Amino acid sequence: MAKEDESRRAVERAARESYGRLVALLSRVNHDVACAEDALAEAFDSALRQWPSQGVPRSPEGWLLAIARRRLTDASRRRATQMRFQEHLKLISEELEADRQKEQNIPDHRLGLMFACAHPAIEPHIRTPLILQTILGFTAENIAAAYLTSPATMAQRLVRAKARIKRLGIPVAVPEKADLPQRLDDVLQGVYAAYTKGWSEAGDGTSSRLAEEAVWLSQVIVDVMPDEPEAKGLLSLILFLEARRDARSAADGSYVPLDDQDTGRWKLDQIQQAELLLHAANRLEGSGRFQIEAAIQSAHVARRLKNLNNWAQIVALYDALSDIAPTPVVGLNRIVARARRDGAAHVVEEIERLGHEQPMNVYQPYWAARGMIFADAGRHLEAREAYTVALGLTTDVALRTFLLQRIALIPSEHEDERGCAATKFVGAS
Secondary structure, eight states: OHHHHHHHHHHHHHHHHHHHHHHHHHTTTTOOHHHHHHHHHHHHHHHHHHHHHHOOOSOHHHHHHHHHHHHHHHHHHHTTOHHHHHHHHHHHHHHHHHHHHHHTTSOOHHHHHHHHHTOTTSOHHHHHHHIIIIITOOOHHHHHHHTTSOHHHHHHHHHHHHHHHHHHTOOOSOOOGGGHHHHHHHHHHHHHHHHHHHHHTTTSHHHHHHHHHHHHHHHHHHHHOTTOHHHHHHHHHHHHHHTTGGGGBOTTSOBOOGGGSOGGGSOHHHHHHHHHHHHHHHHSSOOOHHHHHHHHHHHHHHHHHTTOOOHHHHHHHHHHHHHHOOOHHHHHHHHHHHHHHHOGGGTHHHHHHHTTSGGGGGOHHHHHHHHHHHHHTTOHHHHHHHHHHHHHTOOOHHHHHHHHHHHHHSOOTTSOGGGOOOOOOSTTO
8 A cells, every 4th residue: 555655656756746747749740649657647657657656667657758759659550650769769869968958947847847838839829738738737717617617628728738739839848038928927827827726626636736836937037038127027926825824724724815814914024025036027128918907916915914094096007907907807806996996886786797607607707796796785695695605616614615605694574774794805815
């Protein structure tokens, strides 16, 4: 049993650290990412079966690459293209050293391959999803949730993207340093998506590790590209959020929203680092999404630590963010900020209109925010209905407990409405 556990951990570590690099190596010449992924999946399956009895090899990555190459060789022989595939293997060997030279500029294999997936010949809307699946190991379902679309639709997009890479011969290779800036935005989006998954599922050990990896990757990007304001903006944003991670859970594991968090549990050193990064980003030319989002988090920190009523400033920042990223999620957060500035009754119609947009129908934070706004506006029946929908859209135990508590605080039809306790916005946590 001990050997099986050790082998399983070794396989999981290899998948986490080497998956993207191995796929890139295997798909180097024929650009068939799907075929490379199939061969690598067989190699991981072989590792799970063989390593418990044979022991974990000295170089797990080399072992997996050799097995996957063998699978590709077999497939190539069956298609009577053995000669071309041997040339493929030869080119892989010849280009390994070239890759190592490029990786000196990007000291993390996964990050280098994330930039590879942001090749300008790949359609812009699929670059970040491709990064999330091929390099970071997200499922189509995970990616679909981040993009507020169906898993089937996202899976089709990814399949078409891989077919396009093969058809056009788009190189899956670490780019030169001069090519990094034009690919930066897609990579930052991928790192942030990885972090938010780890943030939203903080009770899951795997997701927590994913958040830690996102912090590391964002730090590497800043080190590699110190003059890019959005790189600093992303790291600042992540550190603001990470500083509050421990305070999001009570001693019993239940969820604690931002306005109820014990600020004594916040990591002030990380907040200070985030503030310094934000100021450094603002001194550089240009302003982007992540800088503004970091500024919003900075305003929330100041509001809690200094007991400020700065909702007008937060709304203004959301106005600026809406100009850059006019997404339904940004619109939702702006409505919630306006509810805190102007009163819930002033945004009831707006939150109802937003619910008519298709993605919001299945977006759990929307229904939680809607419940909060209706409760604060005294529309208790509608608040209870919204919270109930939000409850049905999450499996997170801590969040479900929080929503049940919010529902319990809503007065029944026969109770004095003045007894309704103020609720807090889930999404601002």
